[in-house]
Amino acid sequence: MIARAHRSRIATSIGALTAAALLAGCAAAAEPEEVDLGAPSPSPSASPTPTAEPTTVTTQNGTASFALPAGWTVQDDSLLEPMSNHGGPIWQNWLTVLDEDAVVRARYGDGYADDVGAAADRGVVQAIAMPGGLHAAAWWSTAADGVWQVQATVVDDPSDPNGSVMLDGVDRLHSFSSDLAAVPECGSVVDEASAIACLEAPDTTEVLELLATLELEPLPWDAMPDGVDPVADVPWVDYVSADGGIAFSHPEGWTVEELSSPDGPFVVLSTPDGFQALDVATYRDRAEFPFVSDCAPGTAGLGPFTVLERVPIEPLVGALQGTAASTLEAVTLEVADLVIVAVLSTSDVDAGCLDPGVLVAGGMIRATTPYQTDAPGLIYDRYADRRLPVGSYEHRVIVEVLGTLRLSALDAS
Numbered sequence: 001m002i003a004r005a006h007r008s009r010i011a012t013s014i015g016a017l018t019a020a021a022l023l024a025g026c027a028a029a030a031e032p033e034e035v036d037l038g039a040p041s042p043s044p045s046a047s048p049t050p051t052a053e054p055t056t057v058t059t060q061n062g063t064a065s066f067a068l069p070a071g072w073t074v075q076d077d078s079l080l081e082p083m084s085n086h087g088g089p090i091w092q093n094w095l096t097v098l099d100e101d102a103v104v105r106a107r108y109g110d111g112y113a114d115d116v117g118a119a120a121d122r123g124v125v126q127a128i129a130m131p132g133g134l135h136a137a138a139w140w141s142t143a144a145d146g147v148w149q150v151q152a153t154v155v156d157d158p159s160d161p162n163g164s165v166m167l168d169g170v171d172r173l174h175s176f177s178s179d180l181a182a183v184p185e186c187g188s189v190v191d192e193a194s195a196i197a198c199l200e201a202p203d204t205t206e207v208l209e210l211l212a213t214l215e216l217e218p219l220p221w222d223a224m225p226d227g228v229d230p231v232a233d234v235p236w237v238d239y240v241s242a243d244g245g246i247a248f249s250h251p252e253g254w255t256v257e258e259l260s261s262p263d264g265p266f267v268v269l270s271t272p273d274g275f276q277a278l279d280v281a282t283y284r285d286r287a288e289f290p291f292v293s294d295c296a297p298g299t300a301g302l303g304p305f306t307v308l309e310r311v312p313i314e315p316l317v318g319a320l321q322g323t324a325a326s327t328l329e330a331v332t333l334e335v336a337d338l339v340i341v342a343v344l345s346t347s348d349v350d351a352g353c354l355d356p357g358v359l360v361a362g363g364m365i366r367a368t369t370p371y372q373t374d375a376p377g378l379i380y381d382r383y384a385d386r387r388l389p390v391g392s393y394e395h396r397v398i399v400e401v402l403g404t405l406r407l408s409a410l411d412a413s
Contacts, residue, residue, distance in 0.1 A: 059093045060225035063110050064174060067213035071100035081111070082234040083253040086171070086221055087273035087382075088393040089230040105182055106210065110174040123192070125199035127158040128212040136211035137161050138204050140195035148189045150198050152207045153177035154214055171221040176214045178207040222393065231396045241265045245409040246280055250401050264363070264410055269401065271394060276370050277379040278341075278398055282410045284363045291364045293325075295345070295353035305354050306334040308390050311399055315343060315367070316360065318408030323361035330402040332390055335371075338380060339388040341398050342368035343405070363410045367402060 057074050058065040068074060077094040084090040090111055097106035127137040138152045139161045154176040155161040164175040180186040186198035198204065224230060235252040242258060246267055250256065253272040258265055264282040271277055285291060309332040316324060326347035333340060335354070342356045343365070356371060357364045369388065370378045379394060380386040388395050 057095070059095065059108075059110070061091045061093070061219065061223045061228075062225075063093060063172060063217055063219050063223060064108065064176075065215050066108065066176065067210060068097065069099075069210070072105075073098050073102075080224075080228055080230065080233055082251070083272045084111075084221070085273065087271040087275065088222055089234050089251075090222060091224050091228065103182060104179060106176075106178060106207075108174075108176045108214075110172055122161060123195075124158045124161060125196050126205065126208065127155075128208050130154070130212050130214070132216070134165060134214070134216075136208040136214075138199035138208055140189070140192070140199060148191065148195055150180055150186055150189050150195050151177060152180060152199070152204055152211060154211050165216075167216055167218045170218050172219070172223075174214075174216055176211055178204070178211070180204065180207070183207075230393055231400060239267075241267060243409070245282055245407060247406045247408070248280070248401050249404040251397060254397070271379070271382075274377060275379045275382055275394075276375070276377055277394060278367070278401060279370055280365075280367045280405065282363065282365050282407065283357075284410045291357065291359055293348075293359055294355035294357070295348045295351065304335075307349060308332045308334060308339065309399075310349065311403065312346075313343065313403050313405065315365075315402070315405040315407050317406050319362075320360050320365075320407055320409065324358055328358065330399050332388075332395070332399070334387075338371070338386060339390065340369045340371050341388070341395065341402070342371070343402060360407075360410075365407050365410075367405060369398060 054070050055068045056065050057068045060076070060078055075096040075098065077096065079092055079094070081090050081092050092111040093109055095108040096104055097108070099105045122139055122141040124137050124139040127135045129135055133156070135155050135158045136152070137155045137158045138150075139155075139158075140148060140150050142148055151161075151163060153161070153163045154165055154174070155163070156165050163177055164173050166173055180198060183198060183201050183203040185201035186204070189195050189198055222230065231251070236249045237252050238247065238249050239256050240247045243265060246265060248269075250269055254277075255270045255272070257268045257270070259268070260266070261281075263284055263286075266279065266281040268276055269278040269280070283291065311330040313328055313330050315328060316322070324345065326345040328343055329346055329349065331342055331344045331349055333342070333354070343358060344354070344356070345358055348355055356368045357366050370380075379388060379398075382394070383389065
């Protein structure tokens with residue numbers, strides 16, 4: 001149906017995204033003023049005093065923008081979620097639009113998503129085509145229990161409307177939809193006739209005009225605002241092995257499993273979604289099997305390898321402090337078809353020799369991404385080429401964890 005003509009202020013609202021819809025995550029107004037919501041705040045923040053001119057609001061991490069009518073404000077409840085289905089933190093945008101009377105008229109949200117929902121029957125009453133193939137649509141639906149619902153949302157396909165959209169190739173669900181409770185004609189919707197009356201109302205058409213200003217950017221699921229660090233800005237927790245000899249910190253949500261062996265504890269750190277990312281172990285000397293460095297004279301270290309990054313660390317404390325033959329580093333290196341991270345001796349790396357086992361008083365310590373194993377579920381399996389990207393979230397966490405590593409004693413059991 002064709003919307004009736006009326007004077008428009010782009011009055012609008014957006015229905016809240018449901019927990020099932022979001023897990024973890026266009027035409028602008030005439031000569032709008034650009035408004036960036038600025039650096040993220042741990043508590044909700046509102047836009048400045050309403051201005052006399054329309055503005056364009058942009059999410060903190062740049063995923064979306066839309067027109068804000070003159071005199072309206074935006075409350076930003078966006079936050080950094082420590083975990084997502086991808087394993088790492090995600091920035092979750094939550095914006096509430098309030099009109100000049102401070103009445104909630106709209107909500108926008110985006111984040112990593114699992115979009116679900118079903119309706120027995122649906123019908124679109126009016127829609128506005130948007131650049132890029134999206135539409136701002138006003139539509140009704142009925143569920144199996146016969147309950148009527150009305151919505152004004154941005155949809156992919158007005159012939160099969162859904163209250164959320166995704167850009168091709170981007171795991172980020174966007175929802176921009178109205179709260180039609182602010183529309184008088186939508187106060188009681190009990191059948192198709194009352195649903196159409198609601199969705200043809202002038203205030204509903206104003207809603208659609210605002211929704212149609214939405215512009216989306218194809219940013220990756222882990223896009224962050226300036227100044228937000230997904231490694232440093234999430235809670236970290238401390239781990240200590242049962243024997244007290246191994247200790248380190250890791251992001252909340254990463255998991256630790258401690259295994260026992262005759263030689264000492266073997267500790268596995270995994271990402272929130274289960275990829276084995278780091279192995280830390282201590283090994284006691286045994287007379288029948290003395291440890292010898294692969295970089296000792298007359299031996300051949302593993303390799304060849306290419307050093308990609310070196311970070312000095314000091315993991316040996318207590319009884320082990322000063323017992324290694326050289327200073328130690330968290331080294332990122334390319335070996336064969338893998339990129340690994342390992343605690344290595346500075347002197348070995350300088351000499352071009354690779355030995356992931358570091359000899360210390362009474363035995364050996366080893367801390368490395370899974371190496372020399374074909375077990376499934378390794379951190380490399382997250383990437384198509386099985387190469388851990390230097391500077392990626394997982395790589396940064398592994399290096400930071402090794403920076404907190406403290407090895408004080410070999411297991412004496």
